[in-house]
Amino acid sequence: MTDTDRGRSRDRESGFMSVILIFLFIGVIFIPVGLVTLRASHSAIAHSLALVVEIVKRYDIGCVPKPFRINKVSYIQDDSIPKNCSLSFKVPKYMKAPIDIYYQLDNYYQNHRRYIKSRSDQQLLRGRKYHDTITCHPVEFSNDQHILPWGDREELKVNRKNIAWKSDWEHKFGKNVYPFNFQNGTVIGGGKLKPRIPLSDQEDLIVWMHTSALPSFQKLYGRIETDLDVDDVVVVHLMNNYNTFSFGGKKKLVLSTTSWLGGKNDFLGLAYVFIGSSSVTVAVVITLLHLLSPR
Numbered sequence: 001m002t003d004t005d006r007g008r009s010r011d012r013e014s015g016f017m018s019v020i021l022i023f024l025f026i027g028v029i030f031i032p033v034g035l036v037t038l039r040a041s042h043s044a045i046a047h048s049l050a051l052v053v054e055i056v057k058r059y060d061i062g063c064v065p066k067p068f069r070i071n072k073v074s075y076i077q078d079d080s081i082p083k084n085c086s087l088s089f090k091v092p093k094y095m096k097a098p099i100d101i102y103y104q105l106d107n108y109y110q111n112h113r114r115y116i117k118s119r120s121d122q123q124l125l126r127g128r129k130y131h132d133t134i135t136c137h138p139v140e141f142s143n144d145q146h147i148l149p150w151g152d153r154e155e156l157k158v159n160r161k162n163i164a165w166k167s168d169w170e171h172k173f174g175k176n177v178y179p180f181n182f183q184n185g186t187v188i189g190g191g192k193l194k195p196r197i198p199l200s201d202q203e204d205l206i207v208w209m210h211t212s213a214l215p216s217f218q219k220l221y222g223r224i225e226t227d228l229d230v231d232d233v234v235v236v237h238l239m240n241n242y243n244t245f246s247f248g249g250k251k252k253l254v255l256s257t258t259s260w261l262g263g264k265n266d267f268l269g270l271a272y273v274f275i276g277s278s279s280v281t282v283a284v285v286i287t288l289l290h291l292l293s294p295r
Contacts, residue, residue: 016290019286020283020287023279023283023286024280026275026276027276027279028276029276030272030275030276030279031272031276031280033276034268034269034270034271034272034273034276035269036269037269037272038266038269038270052256052257052258053091053095053257055255056104057089057252058250058251058252059087059238059251059252059253060244060245060249060251063087063238064076064240068081072245073243073245076240076241076245083239083240083241084237084238084239085238085239085240087236088233088234088235089234090233090234091228091231091232091233094227094230095257096227096257097223097225097226097228098159098223098258099223099224099225099226099228099255099257100220100223100254100255101158101221101224101253101255102218102220102221102253102254102256103251103253104216104217104218104219104251104252104253104254105217105249105251106215106249106252107215107216107247107249107250108215108216108217108247108249109215110211110215110217111213111214115211116211119209121172123177124172124173124177124209125171125172125174125177126174126177127174127177127178156224157224158222158223158224159223159224160203160221163203163207163220163221163222163223164203164206164207164210165206165210168206168210169200169203173199173200173202173205173206174198174200175200176198177198177199178199179193179202179205180195191204191239191241207220207221218254224255234255236253
């Protein structure tokens with residue numbers, strides 16, 4: 001073997017070892033980070049190590065009166081029937097404030113292309129100055145007007161402020177745009193908007209319009225700024241307006257304490273562990289293949 005061949009062989013070995021070390025390095029970094037993230041998702045680092053407490057209650061079917069449960073779609077679409085509903089649950093563990101309140105939808109593909117296209121971002125920002133609403137099909141007009149798209153016991157106060165991203169309400173929703181004829185047509189959605197309040201101040205709408213990537217997602221509704229003790233009974237009064245029955249969806253109410261990563265969510269930690277484990281596996285497989293059949 002010539003010196004040139006030996007040099008090339010050393011370069012190949014060096015490159016091979018570099019690839020192995022890179023994969024091992026990714027694994028060594030990502031797996032511990034993922035485990036720490038998973039632990040943080042289940043434990044809040046505050047004054048004491050208290051578990052993140054999450055309460056999830058489905059309410060769509062339970063809020064339909066028994067006579068209407070045979071045809072739930074017709075019930076939810078009938079405006080003449082009151083949709084008031086009360087949901088009660090017992091707090092299983094001490095919950096330290098702030099306690100986030102979410103509404104959760106399952107089997108709702110908000111990232112579907114047809115859904116994303118059925119809005120006019122320019123009209124949300126500029127109002128009636130922008131009339132091109134062809135993408136808002138099938139609901140584009142209402143009464144020949146363009147739609148402006150888009151609600152003795154101690155009472156728990158819910159803070160509804162600062163639930164939306166600052167970048168959204170500052171740059172995507174107009175300060176002088178008002179929902180003057182929202183939901184005046186034949187297609188009725190869930191909540192209502194206040195016609196005298198500009199879109200930039202209606203954070204419910206802004207939170208909803210922020211597209212979710214997965215078919216099961218939670219949207220922040222507000223925060224309870226009072227601690228809840230074990231066995232406290234919380235009664236929630238809600239309106240069961242939004243129709244999820246026609247597409248097999250589910251509606252849930254979620255109360256959750258937070259850690260330094262936010263609420264209980266294992267996705268990020270599992271992603272780190274998966275990537276780290278995959279990198280280590282690839283490094284081991286490449287090493288074995290090289291040892292069994294070296295070039």
